[in-house]
Amino acid sequence: MIFSGVGDFEKYSIAAPLPSAMVESFRAFGYDIGTAIADLIDNSISAGAKNVWLSFHWDGNNSHVSIRDDGHGMTESQLISAMRLGSQSPLEQRESHDLGRFGLGLKTASFSQCRRLTVASRSKNHEVATSRWDLDYLTQVNEWRLLRSPADGSEQKLNDLANMFQGTIVLWEYLDRFVGNARTDDQKAQNDFLETVEVVENHLAMVFHRFLEKRDRLKLWINNRLIKPWNPFLLDAQATQILPSEPLTFNGETVKVQPYVLPHHSKIDQESYNRAAGVNGWNAQQGFYVYRNERLLVAGDWLSLGYQKDEHCKLARIQVDLPNSMDSEWNIDIKKSRARPPVILKADLKRIARLTRHRATEIYRHRGKVLARENTEDHVFMWDKKIMRGKVFYSINKEHPLVQEVFNIPNNYQPMIRALLRLLEETVPVQQIWLDSSVEPEKQAQAFDEIPSEQVMEVMIEIYRALRKANLTQEQARDRILTMEPFQRFENLVQNLSEELIRGKNHDSL
Ligand SMILES: Nc1ncnc2c1ncn2[C@@H]1O[C@H](COP(=O)(O)OP(=O)(O)O)[C@@H](O)[C@H]1O
Ligand SMILES: [Mg+2]
Incomplete structure (x- = not known):
C-alpha cells in the first residue's frame, strides 16, 4: 500500500x-x-x-x-x-x-x-x-x-x-x-x-x-x-399523550422521533407516578431518549438544543431511534452514554422539542384539562393570570357568577369585600405552592379532594342561586356550572341541583 x-x-x-x-x-x-x-x-x-x-x-x-x-x-x-x-x-x-x-x-x-x-x-x-x-x-x-x-x-x-x-x-x-x-x-x-x-x-x-x-x-x-423493565413513556397509562411521530432522513438513513407527554400525576396512581419518575427523578429524566438499535444511550437530555430542564416541562419525553450506521454522525462515545445530533437535524429536533415542551407545560399546569380549556371559549375559571409591567400576578375573576353575586350586597359593605379580595390576590403564596408542588406533587390536594359531597354542594348551590338570579333557566344554570372549574368533576352532584334543594336551605327566596 x-x-x-x-x-x-x-x-x-x-x-x-x-x-x-x-x-x-x-x-x-x-x-x-x-x-x-x-x-x-x-x-x-x-x-x-x-x-x-x-x-x-x-x-x-x-x-x-x-x-x-x-x-x-x-x-x-x-x-x-x-x-x-x-x-x-x-x-x-x-x-x-x-x-x-x-x-x-x-x-x-x-x-x-x-x-x-x-x-x-x-x-x-x-x-x-x-x-x-x-x-x-x-x-x-x-x-x-x-x-x-x-x-x-x-x-x-x-x-x-x-x-x-x-x-x-x-x-x-x-x-x-x-x-x-x-x-x-x-x-x-x-x-x-x-x-x-x-x-x-x-x-x-x-x-x-x-x-x-x-x-x-x-x-x-x-x-x-x-430484572423488570422500566419504560420511560408509561405506555400502559391511558393518559399518556402520544404526539405524532416523525421520520427524519439524513444521508439516506432514517431517524424516528416519537414524542410523548406523560400524564399529570392526578391521572395515575401514586405507585405508577413514583416509578415513572425514574432513577434520576422526574425533572432530570425529561427530554430526548436516544436509542441505538433499541438500546438506550441517553436517558433524558435536551441534547444541547438550547433548552433547560424546567420543572414545568418534566412530563416531556421524546423517543429517538437510531440505526448503528449513524454512530459517527451522532458522536456516540465509547461508554455509549452520549450522543450528539448532527447539525443538519438540529432545527427539526428543536421544533419537535419545543412543541412537546409546550404540550407538557399545559398538562403540568392544568391537570390535563387543557384541551377543554383551549377549545371552548366559555369556560369559567376562578383565577386569571395577568402580566403587568412585565410581572406576573394572579387575580380573582371578577366575572365569575359568584363574585358578581357577592357584589350585589349593599353598597356600604362593598369596600370591605373588595379589600378582602384584593388582599387575597396580593398575597397568593406562589413561591410556597411552587416549592411544595415540585417537591411532593402527589401531596397537592385537588379542588375538593376527598371532601364530603354536602360541602361541595354548599358552594355549588350558591353559584346556582346566582345564576338563577341572572335569569338563567334551571337547565342553563346546571350546564353553566359544568363549565366551571372544578365542577366538571362533580357531574353527578350538579344534576341534583334543583329548586327544591335550594328552598330546603335557609336563604332568601329566589
Ligand atoms: N459475551 C460475549 N460473547 C461473545 N463474544 C464476545 C462477548 N464479549 C465480547 N465478545 C467479542 O469481543 C469483541 C470485543 O468486544 P468489545 O471490547 O466490547 O468491543 P466491541 O463490542 O466494540 O466489538 C466483540 O466484538 C465480540 O466479538
Ligand atoms: Mg462491546
Whole structure:
C-alpha cells in the first residue's frame, strides 16, 4: 500500500504505547458501574444471548462480580483477539444488530471497575477457552501479556460454564473502585455493595427495557432475581399523550422521533407516578431518549438544543431511534452514554422539542384539562393570570357568577369585600405552592379532594342561586356550572341541583 507523504525508504522507530502508562488511561474513561456492566451486556446481546446472569458476591476485598451469558461464545483465537485493546476498528461496518463499535468496551468497562479481568468462553463444539488481564502483573512486566488461565483459586468462579454448551463468563476481581480494601465483616462497605447492586439493577432495567419487554427476547438476572423493565413513556397509562411521530432522513438513513407527554400525576396512581419518575427523578429524566438499535444511550437530555430542564416541562419525553450506521454522525462515545445530533437535524429536533415542551407545560399546569380549556371559549375559571409591567400576578375573576353575586350586597359593605379580595390576590403564596408542588406533587390536594359531597354542594348551590338570579333557566344554570372549574368533576352532584334543594336551605327566596 502507498501512503501519501511517507517515502518508501524513510527511517522510523517503533514507538508503541507503554503498557504500564496506558493502563491507567484505559481505566479513566469515566464509566460508572452501571454503564460498565451495560457495555458487557451489549456484547452478550450481540452474541445472541437469551439470558444474562449477573452475580455480585460480597467477600470484602475478595468480592467479585461475574456476567455470564448463553450467547454463541468464542473460540480460543476469537477470545484472544477479543481481549486485545482495539480489537476491531470503529470505522468497520457492523452487522445491523451489533451493539459494539470501538473494539474496546469489554476491556475499558472492566478496567474501570477492577484490576483483574478473566474471560472464559465456549463456542459450540469447542472446549472452554480462558484469558486474563491482570493489571498489576501487566504493569510490573510492562508488556501486554495476556494470561491464559484463571488465577489460582478463581477456577470455581467460572464453573457454571462447564454445564453450558455455549456461552461466556466475564469475571471481575479486585474491585478496587467500588470495594477497595474493605474487610469482609465491614458492615458499611457491605451495605454500600448491596446498594450498588440496586443501582445497577435500576440502570439496566432502563437501558435494556425494550429487550426485556418482549417475551423470549432477553432475560436479565441479578443475583438470581429477574430484572423488570422500566419504560420511560408509561405506555400502559391511558393518559399518556402520544404526539405524532416523525421520520427524519439524513444521508439516506432514517431517524424516528416519537414524542410523548406523560400524564399529570392526578391521572395515575401514586405507585405508577413514583416509578415513572425514574432513577434520576422526574425533572432530570425529561427530554430526548436516544436509542441505538433499541438500546438506550441517553436517558433524558435536551441534547444541547438550547433548552433547560424546567420543572414545568418534566412530563416531556421524546423517543429517538437510531440505526448503528449513524454512530459517527451522532458522536456516540465509547461508554455509549452520549450522543450528539448532527447539525443538519438540529432545527427539526428543536421544533419537535419545543412543541412537546409546550404540550407538557399545559398538562403540568392544568391537570390535563387543557384541551377543554383551549377549545371552548366559555369556560369559567376562578383565577386569571395577568402580566403587568412585565410581572406576573394572579387575580380573582371578577366575572365569575359568584363574585358578581357577592357584589350585589349593599353598597356600604362593598369596600370591605373588595379589600378582602384584593388582599387575597396580593398575597397568593406562589413561591410556597411552587416549592411544595415540585417537591411532593402527589401531596397537592385537588379542588375538593376527598371532601364530603354536602360541602361541595354548599358552594355549588350558591353559584346556582346566582345564576338563577341572572335569569338563567334551571337547565342553563346546571350546564353553566359544568363549565366551571372544578365542577366538571362533580357531574353527578350538579344534576341534583334543583329548586327544591335550594328552598330546603335557609336563604332568601329566589
Ligand atoms: N459475551 C460475549 N460473547 C461473545 N463474544 C464476545 C462477548 N464479549 C465480547 N465478545 C467479542 O469481543 C469483541 C470485543 O468486544 P468489545 O471490547 O466490547 O468491543 P466491541 O463490542 O466494540 O466489538 C466483540 O466484538 C465480540 O466479538
Ligand atoms: Mg462491546
